Amino acid sequence: MKTFFFTIIYLGFVFFSRLEAQSLPSGAAFDFKISIENGATSVKNQERSGTCWSFSTVSFLESEMMRRGGKAMDLSELFIVNGIYRDKAENYILRQGDAGFSEGALSHDVINGYKKYGIVPQEAYSGLPSGAETIDHSEMVAAIGGMLDGILKNKGGIYWRDATNALLDVYMGPAPATFRYEGKEYTPKSFAEEVVGLRPEEYIEISSFTHVPLYETFVLEVPDNFSSGRYFNIRLDEMVETVKEALAKGYTVVWDCDVSEKGFNPREGYAIIPDPAGGSKNGLPHELEVTPAMRQAAYERFATTDDHLMHIIGMAKDKNGNDYFVVKNSWGEVGPFEGYLYASVPYFKMKTLGIMLHKDALPKEIARKLFK
Numbered sequence: 001m002k003t004f005f006f007t008i009i010y011l012g013f014v015f016f017s018r019l020e021a022q023s024l025p026s027g028a029a030f031d032f033k034i035s036i037e038n039g040a041t042s043v044k045n046q047e048r049s050g051t052c053w054s055f056s057t058v059s060f061l062e063s064e065m066m067r068r069g070g071k072a073m074d075l076s077e078l079f080i081v082n083g084i085y086r087d088k089a090e091n092y093i094l095r096q097g098d099a100g101f102s103e104g105a106l107s108h109d110v111i112n113g114y115k116k117y118g119i120v121p122q123e124a125y126s127g128l129p130s131g132a133e134t135i136d137h138s139e140m141v142a143a144i145g146g147m148l149d150g151i152l153k154n155k156g157g158i159y160w161r162d163a164t165n166a167l168l169d170v171y172m173g174p175a176p177a178t179f180r181y182e183g184k185e186y187t188p189k190s191f192a193e194e195v196v197g198l199r200p201e202e203y204i205e206i207s208s209f210t211h212v213p214l215y216e217t218f219v220l221e222v223p224d225n226f227s228s229g230r231y232f233n234i235r236l237d238e239m240v241e242t243v244k245e246a247l248a249k250g251y252t253v254v255w256d257c258d259v260s261e262k263g264f265n266p267r268e269g270y271a272i273i274p275d276p277a278g279g280s281k282n283g284l285p286h287e288l289e290v291t292p293a294m295r296q297a298a299y300e301r302f303a304t305t306d307d308h309l310m311h312i313i314g315m316a317k318d319k320n321g322n323d324y325f326v327v328k329n330s331w332g333e334v335g336p337f338e339g340y341l342y343a344s345v346p347y348f349k350m351k352t353l354g355i356m357l358h359k360d361a362l363p364k365e366i367a368r369k370l371f372k
Contacts, residue, residue, distance in 0.1 A: 024262065027269035027336045029283050031319040034326060036247050039066035040313045041074060043339030045332035047135035050103030053224070054081045055330035056254050056309040057110035057356065061119075063252045063313065064198055064358065075196070076120050078127020078135070079188065082168055082175045083117035084109050089148060089164040091226055097152045101145045103137050104224035107254045107309065107356040108205055112227060115200040118188030124179040127172045140171035204370075207231040207354040208239045210296045215369045220354055222306045231354050232370050236292045238363075239352070240345060243312060243325065246361035253312040254356040255327065255348075258304045263347060269335040271327075271343040273350050281320050290349040298350065306353045316342055
């Protein structure tokens with residue numbers, strides 16, 4: 001067992017050492033051609049906050065509204081974040097600190113927040129305190145976390161909810177109980193029901209790992225899954241097929257992935273996983289042939305972690321005919337594609353933690369396996 005463990009570590013070291021030695025091309029060298037481009041709103045910037053989970057999933061909800069025939073709408077990502085911080089504080093206290101309190105969360109938390117708190121347009125809630133121009137949650141999370149730890153140290157408290165809410169009001173501004181939109185007054189919940197009109201129960205999450213049974217649900221074992229969200233487990237080739245078919249049918253997908261590799265290059269607008277053995281064609285590196293076993297090993301040795309969530313809206317090919325997913329990021333209009341990047345299928349296969357999509361976007365055969 002020890003020999004196997006150290007072999008895996010050694011192979012990982014060799015892989016990444018060789019990858020570091022490779023020079024990677026510019027984004028222009030790929031000559032990407034988009035074949036599918038589904039509707040999406042403008043690129044946003046999460047700035048100095050760990051709220052990619054909300055920016056990606058709210059972008060997905062905006063695309064869902066467009067897919068259903070609604071107009072493009074700018075929804076408030078930070079309204080959802082505000083509510084989820086309250087949920088995270090409650091979870092932290094009731095678990096007596098045996099949980100994470102951080103800026104991270106996952107796509108299902110946005111769906112849970114939408115169902116519990118509703119949602120508002122960006123114009124109704126910026127999530128910035130008076131006078132602030134940049135999102136920055138570092139001090140806020142330290143302040144709330146320190147307060148919660150102090151309460152736990154004193155063996156519980158009475159006012160932690162009120163104290164959490166007060167700190168959120170200071171750092172994010174009070175979330176609106178009511179607001180006016182196009183001449184009519186709404187609450188966040190009535191706005192979600194009457195204007196946005198999405199149904200939380202129609203969205204599912206999917207992943208692909210070998211340590212859990214196929215076609216059943218499991219709790220994804222990552223620190224940001226504080227709410228114990230459940231994912232359907234399918235084969236790796238089926239997960240790729242699911243995303244491709246969803247995009248072809250006009251749906252978009254939320255993507256939870258690892259972005260720690262050198263091949264993830266938003267400033268050049270692409271994400272690839274070059275083969276450490278080298279080789280190239282037309283100036284583009286050959287990519288790794290990713291297997292379920294390789295993917296599982298990377299997950300279990302923490303080489304694949306849930307670093308970042310983004311929004312997949314289409315498909316493209318490079319000049320060699322290889323497939324890529326067109327991905328909307330939330331770091332502002334970075335790189336040659338103004339905030340978008342192209343993620344190769346090998347990168348997706350190796351570095352995906354999970355996806356969210358509408359259940360009607362599933363291929364029929366996969367839907368039959370999941371909802372038998």
